[in-house]
Amino acid sequence: MDLALKPNAPFKPGSWCQFCRARPTCDAYLSMGSQALSKAPESMDAVSLGDAMKKADLLKNWISDIYKIAQREMEGGAAIPGFKLVNKLPRRVWADDKQAEKDLRTAKVKVADIFSKKLISPTQAEKLNKALYSKTLSANVVMHSSGLTVVADSDKRQAVVNSMELLANALPKPKQ
Numbered sequence: 001m002d003l004a005l006k007p008n009a010p011f012k013p014g015s016w017c018q019f020c021r022a023r024p025t026c027d028a029y030l031s032m033g034s035q036a037l038s039k040a041p042e043s044m045d046a047v048s049l050g051d052a053m054k055k056a057d058l059l060k061n062w063i064s065d066i067y068k069i070a071q072r073e074m075e076g077g078a079a080i081p082g083f084k085l086v087n088k089l090p091r092r093v094w095a096d097d098k099q100a101e102k103d104l105r106t107a108k109v110k111v112a113d114i115f116s117k118k119l120i121s122p123t124q125a126e127k128l129n130k131a132l133y134s135k136t137l138s139a140n141v142v143m144h145s146s147g148l149t150v151v152a153d154s155d156k157r158q159a160v161v162n163s164m165e166l167l168a169n170a171l172p173k174p175k176q
Contacts (some may be wrong), residue, residue: 024065
């Protein structure tokens with residue numbers, strides 16, 4: 001802590017940087033980004049990959065800062081070479097719901113085809129009636145993962161595959 005208060009204290013990027021307004025221009029982040037780009041991920045061993053992933057997590061936030069600042073500048077009229085502002089992909093919506101409904105009914109489209117019904121989600125049901133959800137509905141709920149993601153080993157979730165299984169799968173199978 002004493003070192004951090006000195007005038008020429010070294011910068012050490014970490015999770016504590018999330019509140020620092022100088023992060024986008026921080027020399028330590030620039031250096032870390034340069035180091036990250038200097039090595040091909042395919043050539044890294046497991047230890048190097050782990051270190052690179054920790055740096056990547058920090059750099060994701062730094063990169064996000066860069067994009068936010070660039071967008072703010074461009075919305076203010078600045079030109080950034082190689083980039084431009086564009087509209088996000090448009091979604092079609094009714095300009096007038098009531099008129100669209102009237103036109104569909106006039107065209108004799110079935111009401112069942114005009115409107116869609118969908119069962120509410122477990123989260124919505126719990127918000128609607130906590131007691132009913134706890135007593136009855138929760139028995140009809142299953143947890144369904146949308147896929148896998150990589151997180152730090154300090155994350156509280158259970159690992160899907162442990163290191164020993166990975167090692168066993170990586171070894172050649174004995175001949176029968």
